[in-house]
Structures are given as C-alpha cells and as structure tokens.
Amino acid sequence: MSLDVALRHQMGDFALDIAFRSAGRLTALFGPSGSGKTSIVNMIGGLMRPREGRIATDGRVLVDTQNGTFLRPHKRRIGYVFQDARLFPHLTVRQNLVYGRRFVPRAQRYGDFSETVELLGIGHLLERKPAKLSGGERQRVAIGRALIASPRLILMDEPLASLDDARKAEILPFIERLRDEARVPVVYVSHSVAEVARLASDIVVLDRGRVSAAGPAREILAGLDLLPGAEGDEGGSRLRLEFDRLDARSGLSLFRSAAGIWHLPPSAHRPGDQVSIFVRASDILLATQPPEGISTLNVFPGRIVALRPARPHDLLVDLDCNGDLLTARITRHSGARMALASGASVHAIVKTVRLKES
Amino acid sequence: MEWLSLSDDEWTAVRLSIWVASWATVASLPFGILVAHALARWSFPGKALLNGIVHLPLILPPVVTGYLLLLAFGRRGPLGQFFETVFGLVFSFRWTGAALAGAIMAFPLMVRAIRLSIEAVDPKLEQAAGTLGAHPAVVFATVTLPLALPGIIAGTILAFAKAMGEFGATITFVSNIPGETQTLPSAIYTFTQVPGGGAGAMRLTLIAIAVAMAALIASEVLARRVSRRMEGA
Numbered sequence: 001m002s003l004d005v006a007l008r009h010q011m012g013d014f015a016l017d018i019a020f021r022s023a024g025r026l027t028a029l030f031g032p033s034g035s036g037k038t039s040i041v042n043m044i045g046g047l048m049r050p051r052e053g054r055i056a057t058d059g060r061v062l063v064d065t066q067n068g069t070f071l072r073p074h075k076r077r078i079g080y081v082f083q084d085a086r087l088f089p090h091l092t093v094r095q096n097l098v099y100g101r102r103f104v105p106r107a108q109r110y111g112d113f114s115e116t117v118e119l120l121g122i123g124h125l126l127e128r129k130p131a132k133l134s135g136g137e138r139q140r141v142a143i144g145r146a147l148i149a150s151p152r153l154i155l156m157d158e159p160l161a162s163l164d165d166a167r168k169a170e171i172l173p174f175i176e177r178l179r180d181e182a183r184v185p186v187v188y189v190s191h192s193v194a195e196v197a198r199l200a201s202d203i204v205v206l207d208r209g210r211v212s213a214a215g216p217a218r219e220i221l222a223g224l225d226l227l228p229g230a231e232g233d234e235g236g237s238r239l240r241l242e243f244d245r246l247d248a249r250s251g252l253s254l255f256r257s258a259a260g261i262w263h264l265p266p267s268a269h270r271p272g273d274q275v276s277i278f279v280r281a282s283d284i285l286l287a288t289q290p291p292e293g294i295s296t297l298n299v300f301p302g303r304i305v306a307l308r309p310a311r312p313h314d315l316l317v318d319l320d321c322n323g324d325l326l327t328a329r330i331t332r333h334s335g336a337r338m339a340l341a342s343g344a345s346v347h348a349i350v351k352t353v354r355l356k357e358s
Numbered sequence: 359m360e361w362l363s364l365s366d367d368e369w370t371a372v373r374l375s376i377w378v379a380s381w382a383t384v385a386s387l388p389f390g391i392l393v394a395h396a397l398a399r400w401s402f403p404g405k406a407l408l409n410g411i412v413h414l415p416l417i418l419p420p421v422v423t424g425y426l427l428l429l430a431f432g433r434r435g436p437l438g439q440f441f442e443t444v445f446g447l448v449f450s451f452r453w454t455g456a457a458l459a460g461a462i463m464a465f466p467l468m469v470r471a472i473r474l475s476i477e478a479v480d481p482k483l484e485q486a487a488g489t490l491g492a493h494p495a496v497v498f499a500t501v502t503l504p505l506a507l508p509g510i511i512a513g514t515i516l517a518f519a520k521a522m523g524e525f526g527a528t529i530t531f532v533s534n535i536p537g538e539t540q541t542l543p544s545a546i547y548t549f550t551q552v553p554g555g556g557a558g559a560m561r562l563t564l565i566a567i568a569v570a571m572a573a574l575i576a577s578e579v580l581a582r583r584v585s586r587r588m589e590g591a
Binding site: 088149 | 480482483485486487488489490491492493494496497500501504587
C-alpha cells in the first residue's frame, strides 16, 4: 500500500501546503492542534475538497484538481474512525458493525465479523445500543465498524483524545493488533508523542500547515528537534528485542538485541517472543569509561555516529551500538566537558525502558 | 343519552372525513419528507421561494387557496385536465378534491415538523455512513429517516388533524355535497344553517374534539416509544 498526498488549501488565515508519501502500516500525522492534521485526513476521506492537489492510494486517484477528479466519500472505500465515534444511535452494536458490509462487493470483503469482534473484545456488547456503552467501548466498536466495511485504508482522527488514561491503555493494544494483524494500512492523527512512539511505523510531522519532517518512525523519533514545541524531550529510540530467558537468580527477564543483553522487569514471555521498547533520549546517560558501581544493568558500548545541537542548551548524541541506533540527550556543557566527537567510543547507560507489548 | 346517537347522514360525514384526511396525509407524506429534507439539508437556487410557497396556505385566507385550486384543478383548469387525461383522476366536486384541499392546507404543518426533526439529526452521522460506503440515498433511508422518525410521526398526525378540520378551501373548491364532499366541518356548518340543527352540530363537534384529542395522544405515545427504542437496551 502506498499513499501519495499533495495538497494546497486555504482556510481563513490558515494555509495548508503539504506533500508526503508513505507506504507504512501505520502512518502517524503528528503535530500540535491547528497544524492541519484533521484537514488532511478529511481530504483523504473525501469530507473536504482541497483547493488544489492530488491524493492517490496505490496509484488509484481519489482527488486530482488538475483534471477535476473528485471521488465521493462512499466510492473511496476509506474507513474513518472519528474522535467522537459517531455510532448510529438507533442501531445496536451488531447493526452498527455490519452497516458498511453490504456496500462492498463480496469478493472484496476481508473484514470478518467474528474475527473483528474477537480482535476488539466486543462480543459481549453486540446487542446493546451505543447510548449504553462507555467511551472506550464506543471507540472499539467504531474501529470494528470501519474494519468490517473492508476499506482499503483506515483513517483515525485522534481516536483516543476524548478518553482518560485508563481507557487509552485499554484501546492501545487493539490498535497495535490492528496494525500488526489486519490487512489494512492506517493513517493515525495524534498530537501525543507517547501514542505515536508506540504505534507508528512512519511519521509525518506537521507544523502550521507544513510538513516539517517525514520518514520511518525510528528516524523521526530520534530527531528530537523535529518534534514541535514542548513535547521535544519526549523523543527517543525504538528497538525490537527478543526474549531470551527468565534469570532465576535476579528474577529479571533477559532480552537480546544487537546491542547486547537487556535486563527488564519479570514478564511472562516465551523464548523467541519479540517485544518493542521505547527508550527516551533523556533516559540515557553517557560515560567515556566502562562504568562501575552503578545500579542499572543496562549498559551498552557504542560509537558516536552524529552530534546534533538541540534546544535549549542540549546535544543529541546518536550512537551505533553494534547495529542498534540509540539517541541520547545530554547538555552541551557535558558534551564539551567529555570532549565527545564523532567516531568516539562511549557507553550508553539506560535508566528506564518502556516496554511495548506486541 | 338519546341525542348522542348519530343519524346515518352524520355517520357518513364522519366516515368521509376520516377517509379524506387519511388519503390527504398518506399521499402528501412522501412529498412532505422530500421538501422537508431539501429545505433542511440542501442549498439550491430558489430555496427561499420554495419555502414561501410551502408556507403560503398557512397565511392565505383558505377561501383564496380553495379558489386557486378551483382554477388550477377544476375540469377546465390546466392541472385538472392533465390529471384527468393522464391518470383519469378528477378532483372537482369529488372526495379526491376534498383530500387535495386538505393535503395542501396541512402541508406547511407537516413540512415544518419534519424539517425540524431532520435538522436535529447530526450531519456527522450521515458523513460517517458515507465513509462506510453508503450512497447518499441509502444514508437518508437508513440514518436520517429513522433518526427523524419522531418528528415525522408528529408531522403526520398534525397534518391528519388539520386535514380533518379543513373547511374554507374545501367548500370553495369542491362544495358541500353529502356523501361526496361533505366532511365533518361542512356538516357542522350545514347544521348551523337550519333551524333545530343545534343537537346535530353539537354531536359532530364532540366527535371532532375526540378525534383531535386521540390524534394528539397517539402522536405523543408513538414519539415516546420511538425515543425509548433509540436509547434502549
């Protein structure tokens, strides 16, 4: 699946002028509110007409203002999960779920009802009306409804924004499963670094109607300065680890990656299980000597690949740890004191690891 | 209680009224929904004009509406000739004309109630149905219409009651022929014009009140049942 978007649009004082291309499983449109994220997905879904531009999925043109092409929303087969769920209040959950099914030619239906119900854990809700659902349940049903309609692409516009942290935590695993198991790419709008870091395979960073960066999630998350505004210190690196064994003596779970052995809190994994982790740049300390007498066990030798100045007085240090890319955020003062330079050998001391189940 | 029992002529007037009002309501309902939807959701040139024409019978003297109907739908009228040759349908001095007059007079009330309830349906739900692949006509039938149902019921019953009580336009257009165009109000009017007609007028008046009350209660009950179904289980 590939998505090509090039748009120019004017709404009052706000000018949108963007172009990006993504072939990822889950492409996050990321940026502060007012950066144009929702307008872009509305144009992809056909709810808004761009003044100028072209949108195509897999070479199928949805909009091209040059030759007047504009496919109406019901012909696009693009699912849309709205921030406010928008379930039909007069229909039961079951009727909501199957609503879009009948409009899809039989041969093109891939969204299986019982599979989807199980994936989203909504089997016990089927006979209820939307008014009797919690916010989290509603959002899961909305995701299911979009999926069962067998779209070519699913748009999600801040589907978690109206939920509290507990409800968010309830839904995130379902979106991850959707990303990993369903045969449909997702475009996901968010202004939360935590969500994007956890979910995205690709990221398009938007700032005041323009693309300020676009590419694979790992690269974008490492380039902290590209993340607009106050959330800059939330950036970091994402790695994939393989479970090795549960260490009987320490009680810790041992995972392996190219960088070495990771000691993480005990967990119920089987050997060979893959997990992804997120390490915030501000959670990594650097040492020029192999550190002794410290509490953390997660220390990895590496080589400095790049040094990048960052706001306000910081330095981003990209490390190659035997093939794993880690980015550390230290102060410029420390960088100068330690005389860090490209190619130098250092040790990365990882204070905290966020484990993302997958 | 002897004076309460209806004569055959009076029964005929009551039955005819219900028959005429039912036809007036049922036949105009599809048009009422269409016009209400157009006024609520579409923007097109001449929208204000359409709105004005629909509401005109509400403000015009009923006699004027009746006279205009006579000119247009009489046997010599352009529309009257058209319907007679194409559908074999005659309006002048027939019960069908009474139904037409009732439908025209009740139309503004019907459209108003349905329009308000369509406007209350969240367009975001219609958008959502579109992204699920539903053609706009299907969206209307499966989302807009069911959600607007309470208003449609209210509009229908209001229109029925209004058609049932229509007098001025009816008597001008199709006169006051017992058994053909003499509806309840015309019959009451006739009673008041003859000596000793007071008891008959009173009997029919009570029936008119009973029918109107029953219509109002029915609309309340139906609307409540629909909204309960919406929030239910």
